[in-house]
Amino acid sequence: MTFTEYMREKKQQIDMHLSTLLHTDIPQFSTLYKAMNYSLMAGGKRIRPILLLATIEALGKDSAPYLELACALECVHSYSLIHDDLPAMDNDELRRGKPTNHVVFGEGTAILAGDGLLTYAFELMARQPIAPEKLAPCIAVFAHAAGPAGMVGGQAFDLESEGNLHIGKRGLELLHQSKTGVIFKAAIDLAALLADANETEKQMLDAYAVNMGLTFQITDDILDVIGDEAVIGKPVGSDEKNDKATYVTIFSLEEARRMAKEAAQQAIDAIAPLGEQAWFLRDLVSYMLVRTK
């Protein structure tokens, strides 16, 4: 199976399952459910759930029993995008080529759609028919990563540092580790927990997670400068417009490209001992380096 086939197949499974999750019989709640599904089904790449499933396979285990758990990660990702796009945050009106949630449903409903997706994700996780002694730690690890010490903290820092190009390399690393890296790492941590990874495997995957997240983020910053608006589905140059510190604004386009390549190589090297069954994790990093959206 090629990388593209694997991505397509997994994305299809995830999309299909996501579409079955959020329904209500209460007419008074139907706008909320429409708003949640609008963003959830807006056609993301589903990288976080795919990463969870692929890591389980890289550890030699069957990922099929964890499809729904993986979907919970996408619900949280979807909530974070809805809230990030709000006027009080990044104030974005376009996401994946479509009007953002608050543009369609209004700010109040968009806030609630985010709240709903986040809370629902934990219900979904807690309902999984997984050994409860593994399930509770999975929820704790994921909530920690998504919470104030992780993703929410990163978003708060981002909000505060907007218009401040002087947060430096360390500030930028903290920002990206907490905004996106932490969730990639959590997806991998969950997979390690569920697939009973040993200590050596955990260490490899840790190193992979950090460098893979970095590759993703630097590429994201690069795409904001050189990307094709029609392809990435949101306005290009929005970071510069918002005076955001990025790998491109703090370093340079050339240096950012060099850093992305270096991180990608380190990620690939880290999991070399896992051999052929980790092929997708390796290809994923290479894909991040060349992705156009």
Place this chain on the structure above:
Amino acid sequence: MTFTEYMREKKQQIDMHLSTLLHTDIPQFSTLYKAMNYSLMAGGKRIRPILLLATIEALGKDSAPYLELACALECVHSYSLIHDDLPAMDNDELRRGKPTNHVVFGEGTAILAGDGLLTYAFELMARQPIAPEKLAPCIAVFAHAAGPAGMVGGQAFDLESEGNLHIGKRGLELLHQSKTGVIFKAAIDLAALLADANETEKQMLDAYAVNMGLTFQITDDILDVIGDEAVIGKPVGSDEKNDKATYVTIFSLEEARRMAKEAAQQAIDAIAPLGEQAWFLRDLVSYMLVRTK
């Protein structure tokens, strides 16, 4: 111990424990943590966590091991107030006599403070040293109650029905059951789960929960009309100002009072068989009927 003494003692334990929870060593996250603690420590009555602990005691069990789990309920309550007060929602500038979160920290940070408290609550729950086969169902039950099928759904319906006095008695019941009743019920459900309640006890507690929630909500609506602004800490008459359907606007002040009394009596009757060890649950309903804030 009197009702007031019990309330004071439990509130003190909860306040003390809540104050130890949210700290960060990361300077870039400190504003977020300040914002979360600002609302969390703003001096609520802590009814939800107290209800959880008191129900465990009403079932003859020791509630001490569940103090931290109870605190998670208060984190979720606190998040819901922060988001409810936002300009895009109820647009309230005063809560418990203090400026609301977004007035102090700005809208973006307030949204994130709510997100942070909500996510943290699930981390806190999942970390509890409780038998994992009980913990996962507790998380599922609570997330369901707090999520789009419960509290978030109720808030969305509330947002949509603002300015519409014609939602009727059934709409009003749905609104209140989902906005507040559902969380009271979840606190009681969790207690039943943790204290191994039998089927008969569960049925009694179900009936208690519904009628207790109703008593609370009708009294809340009454207080919005006749309350003392200095005592309740927020402007009186805001429901009328916002054209909100309430038990007072849909029925009348007198009829609302009669309904509250009737619900309170049904709640008290429901748990009569639990005997003396359920004294606090009974007194709590009587207190709700006469509370002034």
